[in-house]
Amino acid sequence: MSSTDPKTLLPASIADRVASLSVKEGRAIAVVDAGGMGTKERGEIEGAITEILSAKEGISDVRVVMTAERKQRRIIAVGxxxxxxxxSTLTANLAIALQKAGRKVGLVDADIYGPSQPVILGNQGQKPVARDEKLVPVESAVGIPVLSMGHLVEPGRALAWRGPMAGNALSQLIDAHWDDVDTLLVDLPPGTGDVQLTMLQRFKPMGAVLVSTPQDLALIDAARAGQLFDQAGVPVIGLVENMAGYACPHCGEVSDPFGKGGVETAAGRLELPFLGRIPLDLAIRQGSDAGKPPAAGDDALARPFLDIAAKVDAWIGAQS
Ligand SMILES: Nc1ncnc2c1ncn2[C@@H]1O[C@H](COP(=O)(O)OP(=O)(O)OP(=O)(O)O)[C@@H](O)[C@H]1O
Ligand SMILES: [Mg+2]
Structure with missing residues (x-):
């Protein structure tokens, strides 16, 4: 081979991710900085490098080595x-939709006082075990591993924890055996209390998704939650409008019990991206109560969740 940098054998978009490339006696060894890449992305880049280099004259063997094996797990908070x-409805469905997009997703139900993910994901009654003093997430029928206080304490038992105890409980859920999960979605309790602060201080999320209904009051509170993330230096990925437009199951007429379009307008005013609108639909509530989140299906109800997930997925991709 000539003495020029072997990386010029690769297109710039791929060469950027390659820490080093050597070619010796027909064997090419590419070292890829895989930090922040999902499993799918790793597979794709490995495939592309192998294909391109194998086609080059003088190369008979291609080895691709992935570094940064210490998993860079990103946290996305939903607040x-x-x-x-x-x-909680959005977090569960977003988790499923991001998994469909190829990410390895896990879910932490950080609503210590009112956990709802065991019901939504249909794995109530399962108990996580501990290994080496860390919790092992429990599986759900939709393939999302999850940890929730709802798996650790009896349903309906009021939790009177405050301050540090709540923070420590959250830490145990996040600092667990998430293994090959690359994207951890965290379903936050409402507002701006202890749990949110612990979250921001100990486990700074890569970004946050904010949910609001279209009423003015909900929007004012959403703006306040946005401010909290902003002050902590956590970018708001965007706003989601939930419970927009109710189609009457009898006559089909669409009414807007909470107004319509308010979140999109507010997003514009706050200069935040608008991620999409989820209709108010009885089937969404029924699916959530029955452990069958709509994003797991392939009918029209899955659509808004898949569309929102595509935007979140693109946002994550643009960060690395
Ligand atoms: N788009 C929707 N259409 C119909 N029902 C919905 C929709 N979104 C949520 N729900 C229902 O509204 C209720 C509240 O939703 P959810 O538990 O997701 O809200 P939350 O913001 O997590 O609440 P909390 O603040 O108590 O944690 C649930 O019964 C859920 O099934
Ligand atoms: Mg909730």
């Missing part, structure tokens, strides 16, 4: 200012 606007 809202107000309670009951659909954070």
């Amino acid at each position: 809202s200012g107000k309670g009951g606007v659909g954070k």
Whole structure:
């Protein structure tokens, strides 16, 4: 081979991710900085390098080595200012939709006081075990590993933890055996309390998704939650409007019990991306109560979640 940098054998978009490339006696060894890459992305880049280099004259063997094996796990928080606007519903469905997009997703239910993921993901009653003093996430039928206080304490038992105890409980859920999970979604409790602060201080999320219903009051609270992330230096990936437009199951007429379009307008005003709108639909509630989140299916109800996930997926991709 000539003495020019062997990396010029690769297109710039791939060469950028290659820490080093050597070619000796027909064997090419490429070292790829895989930090922050998902499993799918790793597979793709490995495939592309192998294909391109194998086609070069004088190369008969290609080895691709991935570095940064110490997993760079990214955390995406889902929050809202107000309670009951659909954070938990969105988090579960976003997790499923991001998994469909090829990411290895795990879910932490950080709502220590009112956990709802065991019901939504249909794995109530399962108990996580501990290994080496860390929790092992429990599986769910939709293939998302999850940890929730709901798996650790009896359902309905009021939790009177405050301050440091709540923070420590959250730490145990996040600092667990997530193994090959590359994207951890965290379903936050509403508002801006102890749990949110622990989250921001100990486990700074890569980004946050904010959910709101279209009413003015919910929007004011959403803006406040946005401010909290902003102050902590956590970028807001965007706003989601939930419970927009109700189609009457009898006559089909669409009404807007909470107004419509308010979140998109607010996103514009706050200069934040608008990620999409989820309709108010009885089937979403029924699916959530039955451990069958709509994003796991392939009918029209999955669509808004898949569209929002595509935007979040693109945002994550643009960060690395
Ligand atoms: N788009 C929707 N259509 C119909 N029902 C919905 C929709 N989104 C959420 N729900 C229902 O509204 C209720 C509240 O939703 P969810 O638990 O996701 O909100 P939350 O913001 O996580 O609440 P909390 O603040 O209590 O944690 C649930 O019963 C859920 O099934
Ligand atoms: Mg919730």
